[in-house]
Amino acid sequence: MSAAALALQEPQPHVQPHVLVGPYGPPAQPAASADMAVADIPQVVELLRGAPQAAYCEWEDETLLAAHLAHSADLCRVVRLPSGRVVAALIAGSFGVRGSISHAVVDPGHRRMGLARVMAVDTLAAFRRRGVNRIFLAVLDGNEAATALWTGVGFRPALGERTFECDL
DSSP states (O other): OOHHHHHTSOOOTTSOOOOOOSOOOOOOTTOOOEEOOGGGHHHHHHHHHTOGGGOOOTTSOHHHHHHHHHHHTTTSEEEEOTTSOEEEEEEEEEETTEEEEEEEEEOGGGOSSSHHHHHHHHHHHHHHHHTOOEEEEOOOTTOHHHHHHHHHTTOOOOTTOOOOOOOO
């Protein structure tokens, strides 16, 4: 059974989880991402809260994310188990010809199976359909898994730039 197929099975308490050691190729079906739905938001927030590397801010609550999905559901992706449980999520948006990816997170029990890559590739395709020409994202220092993911789908460090942010 492929790693992607294993990723989408419900965990069995008596079965050792499958661990895939990279490098690995693109996941086979049924690992597919879907547009994020409003009904997914509570599970997405739970995933983000449990992942310090996602740099989730508490003001990114269910109301804010639901409003965001009203215009960006095609850019925001999830991977669901057959039961409907969300095990991976990516949040992105665009303004004109520029886009940004703010979060990508995978449940710890489903990592290293290519799920983040599936979401990233699908989100980049959605950006292209919108005519977006440049996409920005930030990776926390030391997050080698995220660095490998994003460079693997075409991102490069913006040399000579610093990122600034301000919570209002």
